[in-house]
Amino acid sequence: MTRVLTLVLLLVAALVVTPGTAGAGELSWRLTPTGTDAQLRGLSVVSRQVVWASGARGTVLRTVDGGRSWQQVAPPATDTLQFRDIEAFDENTAVVLSIGEGEQSRIYRTSDGGATWTETFRNPEPTAFYNCVAFFDARHGLVAGDPVDGRFRVLSTADGGRTWAVLPSDGMPAALEGEYGFSASGQCVAVAGRTDAWLATGGSTTARVLRTGDRGRTWTASDTPLASSPSAGVFAVAFRNPRHGVAIGGDYLNPTDGTDALALSPDGGRTWRQPATAPQGYRSGVTYHPWFGAVLIAVGPTGSDLSLDGGRHWRQFDDGGFDTVDCARDGACWASGAQGRVAALRLS
Template sequence: MRIRVIATLALSAVALSAVSGFDWRPQPRWEPGDSAGATARLRGLSAVNGSVAWASGSGGAVLRTTDGGRHWRPVGPAGSTLEFRDVQGFDADSAVVLAIGPGDSSRVYRTDDGGRSWAETFRNEDQRAFYDCMAFFDRDSGLALSDPVDGRFRLLSTQDGGRSWRVLPTSGMPPALDGEFAFAASGTCLVTAGDRSGNAWIATGGGPAARVFRTGDRGHTWSVIDTPVPAAPTAGIYSLAFRDPWHGIAVGGDYATPTSAPRAAAVSRDGGRSWAPAWREPGEYRSGAAWAGHRGPLALAVGPTGSDLSYDGGRIWRRFDSGSYDAVACAGGTCYATGEQGRVARIRWS
């Protein structure tokens, strides 16, 4: 009897939605936070849990919240003007930030005291390398991605939480296409499934095809697949997100034409081995994507022209906000977004 009652209620809710237009599914809205007067463009974002998150951006900016996104405070390296495009937070005290740029502009720093002090743990000395993003499998193991050097994407590896790094051999990396590179737009051109499986994925564009590279052994060997997302010198996949080793979403477009991005979203259900176009994409350039924590197939995408929500794992997207954000990250059921002029926000569900 109980199963029959639940089924009847569910069918009634669906019928009500169809007849009245009422949507019984959770509805999101962004609630702005206080970034203490920050004016940096915050493209790096890492959600640790429902209370703690880290953000990073231009002009050496690093911000941290410990109250669920209500207040963010600057904690970056003193005097730095580097472009911190990616950040990985481990807890309220420990985090790693990645600075992008050619040659020694690409660097990594780590803090273990909430940002009161920072140690430089990597400085790129190869003028041909340009590091874009990083991702961690756990608190110890992680990778950082550079655009192709000698025709292949280059990777750094750490086994001690970003305290030291080494360049991995490229013998297991497929050749890059002419003009192919990764976009340092939101720290999500390289992602993991957030577990110890060793799975990681790279998103690309810039060349004749937007592709996804996949590894199952923590970056030693890779396979690559074309996706249906269009590619061009400034177009391709800007962000990936995997909620487990199987279910992935990809979003992107062309930042030079942000209000038009046909077919610029795709989904994978086999760990990135194949990709299918979204049934209804955001339709505009999106630079960041994330799964909405414990809410199953709920996913978010953000960009300078708005934010979108998918209830079905990336197949159908719908707009819910028109504000400008560059990055989105979720943990513990809480989602955060950051963007230009120090914009910070957390999501509210109704």
């Protein structure tokens, strides 16, 4: 049995104790010294040793030793950009997205650990604004953007992010008045399997999730029970397979209020229902544990929460603030957020 498997089994055993029970097996985040105070909303965990993070002021960080040391490896002359999302494939290869109107939305790619970067996309449309990126595999990926001319804008790549194309909008349903996506955690778009993806929205009178089964060529919208307003909606979506998923969010202007801030889908995002309990606050990031389909971790500015039953019941295990969370295939889970905070999940 590997060390990582042992830790994960201990994790599950520790979490079935009565909430508030003290002693061995307490779940917590282990902060690592990043050397920056930038807000890190982008996170991609390759393994327990290799993690990439990105954020404000042109920050792109990489560790290859489990967080003992971090290197700033951002593209040159990008200190004014907001790198809100990053997707890494290994210790050398990553794609990073900056957000903003017009040319502020850009995509860069590296294949040598950040020593050099290639700008592979610069947004030419003044009214377009791109929020987050996700990859089905090492070649195929999507970037989700806000509506342009009444329909959400989506980019697609089939060569690992070396080139990008705007997908036709005729397969996209009309956006609601005031509807847009949130770039709070790099999780406003999620993928599962080879062709299924989901796009989270808010800002209008109804928070929706848009779904596609053909890598973004056609989409269908579904209403969720999450609260929606200019500051509220679905901030993150995650699916453990093409059927079972979670939508999480709330109102970032009222971060301690978790009312109508989480919903589950059993049918690929066609329908959504609220669970028995939910995190007690706005949450911007959520992920499934890769080894245990019923284990979910959610994070936000007022704490971190865990579910052991697929999202039906939750309990808070940490009161520190994070913006996003991600787990690697080897079972390692990390979170990142404001003031350069990056942490690994651990049992103490």
